[in-house]
Amino acid sequence: xxxxxxxxxxxxxxxxxxxxxxxxxxxxxxxxxxxxxxxxxxxxxxxxxxxxxxxxxxxxxxxxxxxxxxxxxxxxxxxxxxxxxxxxxxxxxxxxxxxxxxxxxxxxxxxxxxxxxxxxxxxxxxxxxxxxxxxxxxxxxxxxxxxxxxxxxxxxxxxxxxxxxxxxxxxxxxxxxxxxxxxxxxxxxxxxx
Numbered sequence: 001x002x003x004x005x006x007x008x009x010x011x012x013x014x015x016x017x018x019x020x021x022x023x024x025x026x027x028x029x030x031x032x033x034x035x036x037x038x039x040x041x042x043x044x045x046x047x048x049x050x051x052x053x054x055x056x057x058x059x060x061x062x063x064x065x066x067x068x069x070x071x072x073x074x075x076x077x078x079x080x081x082x083x084x085x086x087x088x089x090x091x092x093x094x095x096x097x098x099x100x101x102x103x104x105x106x107x108x109x110x111x112x113x114x115x116x117x118x119x120x121x122x123x124x125x126x127x128x129x130x131x132x133x134x135x136x137x138x139x140x141x142x143x144x145x146x147x148x149x150x151x152x153x154x155x156x157x158x159x160x161x162x163x164x165x166x167x168x169x170x171x172x173x174x175x176x177x178x179x180x181x182x183x184x185x186x187x188x189x190x191x192x193x
Contacts, residue, residue, distance in 0.1 A: 038105035
């Protein structure tokens, strides 16, 4: 292998890692922990059940403009939030990013309701299919498999740590310092296994 191939391979690997890491942050933290529960809550609201019927009766052109508009706003807020955070105002950036989550959850709820109408637009269906292909490719990469394996190991260790702390802490007779030392010891032993 010549030097250019080695550099190219490393650049591709770094790109894959960044792409997979970004996807996992979105999928594991934002989607599973925030969007899905908010979406469940939104779906249970009676007012949205009425809105669902109105959306299903709405012209498909109005639906695509509404959906794309909401989606664009959500993404724009995310980009602005990242820019604010990178400029040094991390707290403001995080607050702005978190403020978009209810709108994103509503947008994804709406997508679930009107997906058949949106798929009648060829460009929309192709975009959706390409996005699905990109996600499938990300999940196929070695970077994804390595990171997922590491995350699984970390989650398992955290569960063990919490179980041991829950089991041993109530039996501890010491004060704050003794209990802190016990927690530290449990964490250190579990990590070093």
